[in-house]
Amino acid sequence: MNEVLTFSPILIEGTITTIELTIASAIVALLISFIVGLARFSRHRFVRWTAVVYLEFFRGTSAIVQMFFMYYVLPLLGVNLSPLLAGVIACGLNIGAYGSEIVRAAVQSIGRPQHEAAISLNYNSYQLYRYVLIPQAIPMMIPTFGNLLIELLKLTAVASLITISDLTFMAQIIRVQTALTLEPFLVILVIYFAISSILIAMTNLIAKKFSKGRNTMQAGGN
């Protein structure tokens, strides 16, 4: 164990890389979630259709293969991405597909009466979504987004396969250099668990903040 701890500088570096990868991918995923999720409500069939194809493609194919595609295939087409960028884009696009379903489901769960109230006040459809439906849907999204964030954290481990020096990558290095197997992986499991615990605590905090003073569920928002 002590031997592993002598590698703590690279473990710290790996932890930082994993966190960076997670945060950057989460931002991409969040944008994608809203764009693709809201596109499902578009008036234009083509836009709705594109969103469904996007969703089914990224949900229906392997995240590892998507990442390999970004990193190994795109250069052949003349697009060179750094490992980190390829990782962020692949993780973001993949998790964003799942996130779009969270956005769609939450917005869809706001009932007809809210639509009708808005129409009665002459809101147009942009105003309906922007000021009535989405603000009510967001508090519902947060817990599920929290779960997805943990999925994202776990997915980032795959990025070590495209030479990103994240936690998992560092564990491999330690294993090769020390011939120890149990210890490095045990240590990174603990670190992953610590990160996910922090992420869960953060989502709970945000969820609490959003539910304050505006109890959507009780308020006849159906």
Added chain:
Amino acid sequence: MNKIIEFQGVSKSFGDLQVLENLNLHVMSGEKLALIGPSGSGKTTILRILMTLEPIDSGIVMVDGDYLWHQKTDNKLEPASEKHLHKMRQNICMVFQQFNLFPHLTVVDNIVQPQVLIKKSNKNDALNKAEELLALVGLEGKESQYPHQLSGGQQQRVAIARALAMDPKIMLFDEVTSALDPELVDEVLTVLHQLAESTDTTMLTVTHEMNFARDFADRVLFFDKGKIVESGPPDMIFTNPKEARTRDFLKNFIGKI
């Protein structure tokens, strides 16, 4: 006085169920109309057609001199575009049975937001108007509460204030007290009654409260199976109805009138 609403031969079905059949109906500007009739007779459907929540199958609806569900292009009558409906909705606002307040906004923001977004009022004017209207419906001091913190009767009064803030020419009320506990009904009806006396807004209300219909309305319309059976001043309908069906219906309310 001119006709502000006119239904000309309007029919409407839901699947096999014909709810309105060749309906002709007009409402004069400023008139207070009460729609009464048995459940399922199509009263709500009439209001929803006027609020553009439910399209018609055939016929014509005129509101304030313009087609509601149609528009004229090159002298041809075509189904109304979303843009035309948007224009027509400026005249009309509806208050719903279940209040339909925005649960994520405070009471005052429920009234301010539509003014700012739709009427392009500036924030301060909208705020002043909201305060004024809240006082009118007896809810001073509730500005910063959220809807779920209010009783049903209070929520409905906020909904009425929110509709009033839009300054519509026509207000529609669909059984606005039937979701309320009995002891909360009067506070809402009192507000409506005062409104009816003090404004020249055209008001259509669907109600099962016959006493209220009598006090509120200039004209009562008895409706059955998608057709107007009888229409006239409240005194006539309630004390001396001509049609047997009206008498039968009103029997259910004897002692309550």
